Amino acid sequence: MIDDGSLTERKPAADLSEADLLALLRAGDDEAFEELIRRHGPQMLAVIRRYLPEESDAQDALQEALLSVFKAIERFQGDSSLATWLHRIAVNAALMRLRTRRRRPEKPIEDLLPHFSDDGHRTEPRADWSVRPDDAAQNAELRGIVRTAIDELPESYRTILLLRDIEERSTEEVADLLELSLANVKTRLHRARQALRELLDRRLGESGRPGEMMR
């Protein structure tokens, strides 16, 4: 552990272990705060951008998140990793920003929902997806396609999809966070998934043989 009394002899901030960084943060050390921002800020900002694609909103939310980290760091017990704790604070700051900023008009989602004939049957054939989700994470091009498609979802649907399918929060927790009924969360999640499926269907189709993207 770092000796706070000999700060001039300590390691460069970038070389500090998480435990040493935490000790210095709790002591209110300025360099440690800057190192926290540089070390963990990029991941926090990436998470926030999922909810707030507009850069100025995302940067404001990151600032709010880190200010609350600075205030709460003494209460961090280490029950989870520092990165996990910061991730949760980043998501909460993004949701707070969504709640407090002026609501922007959303694109309708209807065009992205499945189409049926008048008697309720599917009207168009669908192409096979040759995508293997397990391999997808290794493919930057595919990650770009998925990320862009998620960004295209109307905000209120994207938020629910991110919380349920990416953050794996429960329906009850999402309903609580967004002040919606359980039924509303479920309906919107289903629509968000259908819309994302449609967007991916179009984009993977455009790539010709999407299965080859994975290899």
Next chain:
Amino acid sequence: MSDEHLSCGEHRHDLSCREICDFMMAYLDGELPAGELAVFQEHMSLCPPCVQYLDTYKKTIALSKQCLDKEAAADPCSNAPKPPPVPDALVKAILAARKKSP
């Protein structure tokens, strides 16, 4: 698969594809009551387009999870691709805001 094989309009289904689509999330969550589950499964046994839709619906969930987890992994020490650094001006603004905050 040809268009002909994907057509389901000639089969007799108790539920239409539209209604089946409405049930998909409840089916995946294991929340369909027994009677509706049986109808759902019967429809799926007769309707390749719905089978394919369900498959791609599931892949959509898995893909988004895999891709976004990898894109912004919680652990900065992992082998995941690193997101770009926080802009210097923003780092300075946050540090300045911290000094001003009570």
